[in-house]
Every structure is written in structure tokens, then in C-alpha cells.
Amino acid sequence: MPPAIECLLLDFDGVLVRYARHLRVRHLAAGIGCSAAQVQAALFDSGLERAYDSGMATDAYLQQLGEALQTTISIAQWQAARIAACAPEAGVIERVARIARSLPIAILTNNGELMARTIPLLLPTLADALHGRILCSGALGGRKPDPAIFTRAVERLGACAERTLFVDDLFVNVRGARQAGLQAETATDSRAFGKVMKRYTLP
Structure with missing residues (x-):
């Protein structure tokens, strides 16, 4: 026992x-007006998401993501995409x-x-x-x-x-x-x- x-x-x-990663990628892409492939590359293929999971600061993470996608990513946008994937x-x-x-x-x-x-x-x-x-x-x-x-x-x-x-x-x-x-x-x-x-x- x-x-x-x-x-x-x-x-x-x-x-x-x-959790469906592709839905998260698609939702964020639609929200900021870019392609799903661009979001996939910026968030996952680059290793950025893993760096965030491992201790990267939130401000630096969102800034780097925004720079890669040539826009500003708000916490609300990030959360909406994450929620859409769950x-x-x-x-x-x-x-x-x-x-x-x-x-x-x-x-x-x-x-x-x-x-x-x-x-x-x-x-x-x-x-x-x-x-x-x-x-x-x-x-x-x-x-x-x-x-x-x-x-x-x-x-x-x-x-x-x-x-x-x-x-x-x-x-x-x-x-x-x-x-x-x-x-x-x-x-x-x-x-x-x-x-x-x-x-x-x-x-």
C-alpha cells in the first residue's frame, strides 16, 4: 500500500x-494579421518558447516575440491564443x-x-x-x-x-x-x- x-x-x-499547439498558433496569427508559419517560426522553431519555459522574463519574451513578428504582443493577446488552444x-x-x-x-x-x-x-x-x-x-x-x-x-x-x-x-x-x-x-x-x-x- x-x-x-x-x-x-x-x-x-x-x-x-x-492542448493543441496548432490552434494557438492559428489564433495568434489571426489576431495580429500574419501567417501561422510566421508565428510557428517565431514562437517555437526559434526556441523562444522553450527559453520562456526555462526562466526567461515575461517582458523580454513578449518583446522578442513582437520583434520577430514585427508587432506588439500584449498579455491579453497571448492569453487569448493560449486559451483557444486548450x-x-x-x-x-x-x-x-x-x-x-x-x-x-x-x-x-x-x-x-x-x-x-x-x-x-x-x-x-x-x-x-x-x-x-x-x-x-x-x-x-x-x-x-x-x-x-x-x-x-x-x-x-x-x-x-x-x-x-x-x-x-x-x-x-x-x-x-x-x-x-x-x-x-x-x-x-x-x-x-x-x-x-x-x-x-x-x-
Whole structure:
């Protein structure tokens, strides 16, 4: 039997929402009047998004993105494109909302710090439970699956690693969490998520 869980730590993209990068690219391109190929090149092919996920400052990130696209990118435009690319997993969110009534929940995501402001807009029913508990790799100075990121995350949350359950859609991240001493499992849809919660006797 695994130890009793005292904190539920969740990945965002792939667990709480289905993320479609092409929709984000298309939405931002339409909003600023350029091609999707230009946005793809500026945001992803250049390595800019990964740099932001790894700790680049938001102002510098938006400035560099705007310069590459020869325009100004506002936070609101960035958020609108990110939101357009996310489809909330209703079954998972409902289950997490039930769990949050009796257990602390948190998010650990490989994203820049703007996602900490954007996730509550996507998950309004969880916003109160997640207040101050959305941890982005950009603010932690590294990315999953580095075990050090999980250690920093549980320290930030004031949690105990061996009593924290982490759920991600990628096994490579689950492996990193386990190396850091967390309980960790993979789930890629609502059914799989429910099975994991049942295994750990969470409501």
C-alpha cells in the first residue's frame, strides 16, 4: 500500500486540458494579421518558447516575440491564443474539484510564468483551490523531468514528497517525480485519471 496522500500535484497540458499547439498558433496569427508559419517560426522553431519555459522574463519574451513578428504582443493577446488552444477535461476537473474539498491540490507545468495567470481563466471552478499553487517551470528555474524541479515544487508547497501524488500524461515526467521521492502516475484521459485516484483511495 502506498502512503496516505496529503497533496495532489497535477500536470496541466495533457491532464487537466487537451492542448493543441496548432490552434494557438492559428489564433495568434489571426489576431495580429500574419501567417501561422510566421508565428510557428517565431514562437517555437526559434526556441523562444522553450527559453520562456526555462526562466526567461515575461517582458523580454513578449518583446522578442513582437520583434520577430514585427508587432506588439500584449498579455491579453497571448492569453487569448493560449486559451483557444486548450479544451478542459471536464471529467478530470470535476474529480479534482471533489478531491480539493478535502486535500490540497496544485499544478506543476512546463510553462512560462504567464500560465500562472492564465490557468485560473481556464479552470474557474478550481481557481480558489489553486490560488498561489500554480507552479510554472519558468519560475522554478528548470523543467520537468528534472528531479530537482519536483523537489523545489514540494518545498514551495510545504508538502512532503513521499505523501504527494503527481499525475502527468508523460511517463518521462512521472519517472523524474519518482526519482525525487514523490508518488507518481501517468494518466492521459478521464478514465485513466479515475483509476489512479481509486488506486490511491482519493474521492
